Amino acid sequence: xxxxxxxxxxxxxxxxxxxxxxxxxxxxxxxxxxxxxxxxxxxxxxxxxxxxxxxxxxxxxxxxxxxxxxxxxxxxxxxxxxxxxxxxxxxxxxxxxxxxxxxxxxxxxxxxxxxxxxxxxxxxxxxxxxxxxxxxxxxxxxxxxxxxxxxxxxxxxxxxxxxxxxxxxxxxxxxxxxxxxxxxxxxxxxxxxxxxxxxxxxxxxxxxxxxxxxxxxxxxxxxxxxxxxxxxxxxxxxxxxxxxxxxxxxxxxxxxxxxxxxxxxxxxxxxxxxxxxxxxxxxxxxxxxxxxxxxxxxxxxxxxxxxxxxxxxxxxxxxxxxxxxxxxxxxxxxxxxxxxxxxxxxxxxxxxxxxxxxxxxxxxxxxxxxxxxxxxxxxxxxxxxxxxxxxxxxxxxxxxxxxxxxxxxxxxxxxxxxxxxxxxxxxxxxxxxxxxxxxx
Numbered sequence: 001x002x003x004x005x006x007x008x009x010x011x012x013x014x015x016x017x018x019x020x021x022x023x024x025x026x027x028x029x030x031x032x033x034x035x036x037x038x039x040x041x042x043x044x045x046x047x048x049x050x051x052x053x054x055x056x057x058x059x060x061x062x063x064x065x066x067x068x069x070x071x072x073x074x075x076x077x078x079x080x081x082x083x084x085x086x087x088x089x090x091x092x093x094x095x096x097x098x099x100x101x102x103x104x105x106x107x108x109x110x111x112x113x114x115x116x117x118x119x120x121x122x123x124x125x126x127x128x129x130x131x132x133x134x135x136x137x138x139x140x141x142x143x144x145x146x147x148x149x150x151x152x153x154x155x156x157x158x159x160x161x162x163x164x165x166x167x168x169x170x171x172x173x174x175x176x177x178x179x180x181x182x183x184x185x186x187x188x189x190x191x192x193x194x195x196x197x198x199x200x201x202x203x204x205x206x207x208x209x210x211x212x213x214x215x216x217x218x219x220x221x222x223x224x225x226x227x228x229x230x231x232x233x234x235x236x237x238x239x240x241x242x243x244x245x246x247x248x249x250x251x252x253x254x255x256x257x258x259x260x261x262x263x264x265x266x267x268x269x270x271x272x273x274x275x276x277x278x279x280x281x282x283x284x285x286x287x288x289x290x291x292x293x294x295x296x297x298x299x300x301x302x303x304x305x306x307x308x309x310x311x312x313x314x315x316x317x318x319x320x321x322x323x324x325x326x327x328x329x330x331x332x333x334x335x336x337x338x339x340x341x342x343x344x345x346x347x348x349x350x351x352x353x354x355x356x357x358x359x360x361x362x363x364x365x366x367x368x369x370x371x372x373x374x375x376x377x378x379x380x381x382x383x384x385x386x387x388x389x390x391x392x393x394x395x396x397x398x399x400x401x402x403x404x405x406x407x408x409x410x411x412x413x414x415x416x417x418x419x420x421x422x423x424x425x426x427x428x429x430x431x432x433x434x435x436x437x438x439x440x
Contacts, residue, residue, distance in 0.1 A: 199278030203230030
């Protein structure tokens with residue numbers, strides 16, 4: 001968003017205290033009578049090599065501008081002309097003159113504000129770079145090696161939650177889609193619907209969408225290496241790819257999808273937009289959050305489903321408030337995860353940053369609090385209305401005895417054949433995300 005316009009204070013050019021009129025040139029054969037010199041006390045201070053005041057008045061011979069020009073202030077028309085050059089030379093000149101004419105307190109505050117704004121901009125750019133670097137550096141391990149992860153129980157549980165969301169809410173939206181394929185790719189079973197996966201990462205949900213018999217899939221992620229790995233994973237799906245897929249590397253929190261990418265995949269609306277474990281990065285600023293929601297709303301058909309997961313901000317802030325008042329480091333966690341805040345009291349609606357570490361998954365990267373009430377109200381401005389919200393722990397209580405999702409817990413190795421959890425207490429505590437679902 002553009003900053004509010006500064007108060008229009010007409011700048012007045014200030015003549016140099018050392019400026020005097022040039023000496024007149026006479027045309028008589030006799031030299032003109034020299035004008036009397038002013039008293040030394042009336043002379044303005046001029047620097048000299050020995051630190052004393054010079055008694056010679058300032059009267060330059062070689063001028064770049066007429067002597068009278070510095071006494072003429074900018075006209076209103078000139079003010080408007082300079083003001084209409086945002087970021088150009090004109091506005092730079094105008095800002096400079098305003099600084100010269102302002103008082104010290106105003107200038108100091110403005111300088112501090114400018115410095116803080118620049119610092120926030122640099123910090124945000126650095127945050128994005130850290131996130132991209134982190135996810136690009138994460139190796140795409142095979143299924144066997146993935147089972148050796150020290151937090152395999154937590155990873156499997158998160159995948160189970162996503163499977164429940166997709167089955168309960170995405171499947172009906174896809175079944176109602178006008179986009180139908182005769183089943184040529186899907187072993188004779190008709191495939192239906194289009195999915196837009198924002199923050200697709202390495203394609204961890206491709207198998208889930210394949211089981212949903214989706215007709216077309218589009219994945220977008222800011223990390224280019226991850227996108228390449230997702231493209232390869234799609235090509236290597238068991239039994240061969242059963243649906244058409246396109247992959248793009250783009251920051252969908254800073255760029256409009258339709259304006260920035262190939263128009264063909266976005267020429268028709270999607271039945272489902274999915275954002276898993278990535279939505280909170282958009283809440284670095286209001287501008288990014290709105291860009292994200294605009295990309296969702298513009299590409300989702302009426303009656304379509306927007307589903308995703310975000311951190312549980314209420315739980316995080318409660319844990320922050322529970323820290324001792326004299327705590328030197330504002331952090332909490334266990335052997336699996338660590339969350340570290342930078343400030344106890346400064347809690348902006350957007351840009352409330354913390355650092356997150358998850359063993360064998362996330363290497364201390366900046367993330368952002370998602371204020372739920374604010375999220376709901378801003379999403380409503382884009383025609384997105386909440387139909388379901390539940391914490392992960394409650395989703396387990398709600399679905400672990402379900403005829404379909406109960407056995408899925410065992411197949412996905414969240415629990416063993418005896419119903420015992422593969423997660424220890426530390427992993428269960430780390431599973432504090434909230435699931436979200438919106439309709440358009």
